[in-house]
Structures are given as C-alpha cells and as structure tokens.
Amino acid sequence: MIKHVSLAVVKRLPRYYRNLLHLRKQGFLKVSSGKLAEVMDITASQVRQDFYAFGGFGQQGYGYDVDKLITNIANILGIDEKHRLIIIGAGNIGRALAGYQGFAKDNFEVIALFDINVNQPDIAGVPLLSMTELDDFVNNNEVDIAVITTQSKVAADIAHKIVSLKIKNIWNFAPVDLDVDEDVVVENISMSESLYVLSYKINQYKKSKDE
Amino acid sequence: MIKHVSLAVVKRLPRYYRNLLHLRKQGFLKVSSGKLAEVMDITASQVRQDFYAFGGFGQQGYGYDVDKLITNIANILGIDEKHRLIIIGAGNIGRALAGYQGFAKDNFEVIALFDINVNQPDIAGVPLLSMTELDDFVNNNEVDIAVITTQSKVAADIAHKIVSLKIKNIWNFAPVDLDVDEDVVVENISMSESLYVLSYKINQYKKSKDE
C-alpha cells in the first residue's frame, strides 16, 4: 500500500507535522490540501501527492482529519517511540544538546554525555562520563542513537568505535562524511554548511542589486 | 557566463569546498572530476556539470587546479568576505554558537549576544547584552547577519524587529517558518527536523528487517 517514498517527501514531513500541531492548537479539526498548502507555501497537488505516497489519509469531499494526520505522521517518522541518545563530545554543541529540554516531547531522551575531559560543569540530569566508561555504559544500557559532537578529526574514529559497540544509528554534527557500513543509519547536520548557504544567498542578493 | 544555478548545486558547494581543503592538505595540486566524484560519492558528470554552471574552472586534458577551485568556491559562497553576526537568544544553542571558535576561519565574527536575561555567565570575548540595548547596538555597529536562537514563540517578533533595524540576513534556528519580505534573506537550520529524519530512517530500516 505504501509506495516508494523519496527523501524529498520525507524531508517535508517534519514541517507538515509542526504546522499540523499548530493548526490543531488553533482549533482546526479538519484541514484540506488547499489549506495545508497555503500554510506550508507549497501546492495543494504536492500535499495530496505526498500523503498519497503513504497510502492517503484523507476523505474525499471532506479533507484530512488533523488528529489522524498528526498520529500517522508521528508514526511514519517513528517519533511515537522512545529513543535513547548518548552524546559523544562535551564541547559547546554537545553540552547545548545535553541541556536541551525540548527533546522530551518527541520521545528523545539523552541518557549520557561522554568526553575525554570530565573536569567541567555538570549538565542538569545528564551524567558526564569519561570516554573510558563508554564500553561499559553501552553494554549495560540500551542506547538507540549516538550523537557525534566531537572535533572533525576524531569523528571518524568515534563513529567506528560506536558501530563496533553495536549502535547502528548516528546523528552526526561533525563536518565530515562518515564512511560506515550500509547497515548503519547516519543523518548529518552541518551548521557550517548551512551558514555557507546563507552566505551564498547574501552574496547573490548583493550581486543582483549591483547590476 | 554564469548560468542559472539551482539550489541543489549550491548545497553541494560546501562539501566540495571541505573536501578540496582536505585534498590540498594531502598534497594534491590538481584534481580530476573523476577523483573528486570518488571522494564526494557522486558522479564525475555531476562534478563537471556543477562547475560548468559557474563557468568552468578546469583545463581540458589536465583537470582542475585545487587552489583555483578553492579560491573560486570561497568567492562564490562569499566566505572570502567578512560577516559580522549578532546572536539573539542566549539559551543553550545561542551560547554554544557564541562560544564556537571555528567561525573565524571562514570570516564570520560574533560581535554580540542578546537576551532578556543578562544575569548569566559571560562568553569569552563576546559581550552579553540586554535586548533593550539592541537598537542602540545595531545603529552604532555594522551587523551583517542576525542569528535567531530564541524560543519559537517569539522568533517571529524578533525577526520583524531585526528587519525593522535594517538587518536583512537571518540565520534561523527556531523551528518556525518566518514570514518576511522578499528582500530579506533567510536560511533555516532545524535540529528537530534533522532528528526526525534520522528517526524516519531508523524506523524504515527496522521495518525492512522485519519483513
């Protein structure tokens, strides 16, 4: 029933989800593809095509039930299930993530933060452990996702280490392309790449004005 | 000479740039589209097509000069010019960005951090100022980019405020779609969206195994 879903569609799901939560808060019980398209600034056709890829959640002549849509998207994204994270690298970003309170509402829980240096302030509620304790910890706790927030030069080694400990899901903040087996799931997020793209857009805009 | 460049191409430029720096460090003076394709895990044809969009930097029969490519890409991305940033919102992420030392090498400089609460530890080298001082600061300093790291519910207001102060470039970390005039350049980066996509991939992988 579910057709092949492209990554282009998947990447829109978080925005659908966020906007649907917002619509529900505003009191909407149902929403049409037209309305959702307007909110998302895409075409109604794309909205229908996107949901069609997952089997279609709507009712002809009526629209889409907001609650049902939210439940389904949460299920497709897998955020209706609990995920336990460990963060490797207690630098600026690692510490920021460890202290972020917003993960809980999406069923993500940070259960430990690792670094070679444990002589630094604690993060409320998240133990800061030494890298030497990593093996033990992973063997005695269920860990779903490892977050890499180390320096780039050690990221590849860390990734290898993590995978050897049977953690097959990596959220990578280091600006390197990790080379892992195909049974390992990696999602990269790169602040510098995002900033470069912003810089490009600024540059283009400047040039277009100068003409 | 420069053809229309799609965002798909632009989004690959940071990776080209990063990998070229790496190749240079390894001692490469020239690189072929084939070699670069191998490193980037894309096709050689795409490499040539991408650079062709910017007018072509190569030499037939030889390849691409690594230095020249790096200089050109840096110029296209605009990271050869200085950008001065202010960060609005001294929460976990805002403070992490303010303390990040890696911006300097790409000519980005954080010149101030703003929050409604200034009763919190300082960040080395970056003044933490009250939101009440924002107008004054912006009027007396050159600010190229405003970074929004506030809570979502105030992000729209902050964006509006920023734009009214004539800052037309926004790097937005809040998971909201900012609605601004078309002369304002916005680049969104969403950690939650990235994490959702990771969750999706994990979920898919799990399902594919269960079959």
Place this chain on the structure above:
DNA sequence: TAGATTGTTAATCGATTAACAATC
C-alpha cells in the same frame, strides 16, 4: 602526436504540477 580530461549537448530519470474521475 596520443592520451587525458574538460566543456557542452542530449538522454534519462525523478519530482512537481495539472487535470479530472471517484466518492464522500
């Protein structure tokens, strides 16, 4: 010159948009 490799056009593939029949 012969070999290598780009520049550039053409072919293919995939994603988006349009159209409309199905149906609530």
Place this chain on the structure above:
DNA sequence: TAGATTGTTAATCGATTAACAATC
C-alpha cells in the same frame, strides 16, 4: 442531489547522467 475535495493518472519541469567533440 450538488458541492467539495481527495485519489490517482498524465503532463511538465528540473536535475542527473551519459555521451562525445573540443582541446590541452
């Protein structure tokens, strides 16, 4: 029933890949 709106196929558009002539 008539109107609204989805589900679904077809048409269009854009991005990627293939091919090869140009040229260093």
